[in-house]
Amino acid sequence: LGSWWSRYHPYTADEYRALLDRFRAAGVPFSVAVLDMDWHVTDVDPAIGSGWTGYTWDRALFPDPAAFLADVHARGQRVTLNVHPADGVGPHEEAYAAMCAALGLDPSTRDPIAFDVTDEAFLTAYLDVLHRGLEADGVDFWWIDWQQGAHSRVAGIDPLWMLNHFHFLDNARDGRRPLTFSRYAGPGSHRYPVGFSGDAVISWASLEFQPRFTAAAANIGYGWWSHDIGGHMFGAKDDELATRWVQLGTFSPVLRLHSSHNPFLTKEPWSYGPEHAAVQTDFLRLRHRLVPYLHTMNHRAARDGVPLVTPLYHRWSRHPEAYDVPGEFAFGSQLLVAPVTSPRDPASTTAGVRAWLPDGVWVDVLTGLAYDGGRELVLHRDLASIPVLAPAGAVVPLDAADVPGDDPVEPAALEVLVVVGADGAFTLVEDDGTGDGLDEARVARTPLTWDQAAGALTVGPVGGATGVPPALRTWTATFLSV
Known part of the structure; x- marks a missing residue:
């Protein structure tokens, strides 16, 4: 429920440790350390695979994976690794011989083992052989980054939905609290993972779409949603855009900073100008200060089926105004958030956001500003803040x-x-x-x-x-x- 660090980048173990050291020195907390696909061997003979799929640590980057994972755990963080399972298991994998033994195959043929989520024997070996050893070394949960379509040998069986189902059940063994992180697998897939839509475009239009999409996801019960904070691809470096996205992320179900290989689009706060770095740092700290509230709302979601983020019309369904502000949302039982998703006016150095407040008195918990409700209004904020409103009695x-x-x-x-x-x-x-x-x-x-x-x-x-x-x-x- 705190912040997640993620970047598509071939880190070495020492580089990743140095990054976490710098975050700690800067007072920027993270609860989840994400390793994108470069944790495993990616330089693969095209005859046996694409390099996207992998279960073998790249020892040139991580010479002692267990020690690296233990170090991250000692810092108080959890670890998730990215997997693209579609290519199956190639003969270059460390677990290839064990997979062949589990499936009664001859390893001397060096034939790749095809991925087949509808084959019970393969699925059992997939979990027991490919993943258990990595989990024993310290992997806490998996980022299931399936990008290969919704079809399998059995009509109607979506491989990603099946992977979420069985990874979730497997992750719950021995009384543990289960978790998966996954691309969207259609309606119904909300039952298991923290979800995400796929690679987000870096633009103001993309940012403007995120809050209305996240709130509307609650209409099909998809409450634990994550998006690429700051955007993942295309676009250009924009300090103000990145800062406003971090502010939205602070009041999202999951705050996961993410970026691509591009050296100009990294998401460390210090990679932006001083004004923006200070604001981003404040909000990343605020996210961790919110964890007691977020954890309570997590229990509410589990017990009552009420997502953390919901559209206003879930609570005020008889008010037409609640349908006219799709970018404003309820954040748990006590707060309304109207994120800023447009650039500042150069003259006033503030940005405006249209909002609707139900009847009563509402107070911005970040600024102390008080408003009479029962009206629509435009709220203006400088870079340091966004409207986060609570009613009298909150x-x-x-x-x-x-x-x-x-x-x-x-x-x-x-x-x-x-x-x-x-x-x-x-x-x-x-x-x-x-x-x-x-x-x-x-x-x-x-x-x-x-x-x-x-x-x-x-x-x-x-x-x-x-x-x-x-x-x-x-x-x-x-x-x-x-």
Whole structure:
């Protein structure tokens, strides 16, 4: 639920470590380290494969994969590797002989083993032989980057849907919390993965499309959606565009910075001008401060089927105005976000975004600005902010650290944002990190209640798994727009 780092680039282990060191020195936290396809051998004889598919570490880049993965874990991050399974298993793979043994094939023929997701024997070996060893070395989950079409030997069976289904089940073994990350496999594929659409174009038009698309995905239950923050391909370097995309990413289901080989389009904050680097850093830190709120909303999604990001018309379906602002969305139970998706006006140095606010008083939690609702309006912001609005009575828990760590553990200190003006309540949900989150014996719930008449915020007592939160915790209350 924190930030993900991803770039299509042939890193060496030392280069990747140096990058993570620099992020830490700059106070930029990440929770997931992504390795695109260059982790494996890509220089392959065309007679046996394309190089896109691979299960063998490129030892020229990663001479000791297990040590590298252990180092990343020691930093508090999780690791996902990119796989394109369509080419099957070539004779150059380290696991080729073991795959032949599992399938009763003769390895001396050196014939490639075809990928066939409809063959139970192949699918079993695919998971047991090709992936288990890599997982034992420290791979936490897989980025299933299938780009080879929706057809298989059995009519109606989409290979990507099947890969998501079985990777998810396999990743859940031994009581672990399962996860896959995948290209979109059509309606119904929302059941398993964090999804993404494929390579995003770098343009303002592409950025403008992202929030309305992400919100509308909730209409078919696709809640955990990721897009290439900053765009992946084409376009040109644009500091303002990249900064606005990071701000949107902070209030997206998954914040995954991603870029291509292009040396001019990398997404490290320091690769932009000082003004933009500072704003991007602030928002990447904010994303990790939001994890307590995000984790609670994750439980809501698992238990109640309500995605983190939803269109306004899900909650205000009888208001025509809710349908006229497709780029504005609800972000969990407490917040509305109207991301900025157009360049600043050169004279005012602000950018405007059209929004609709339901009845009541709304306060921007980033600026403290208060607005009367029940109207449409244009909100203007400088580069440092976007409209993130909460109604009177909203209660939003944050990690109190200015720079949270990479590993999103239960914070020892929490800051609670309270929008005064009406009674409010929020239940902070934490768990032991195992299972599907539905076993109440593993879940701790801390009620946060704001009594407007008494002017009192009450925290606790903790219910359920009382051993999950720290035994001692510091609480700070920030009352917005008093």
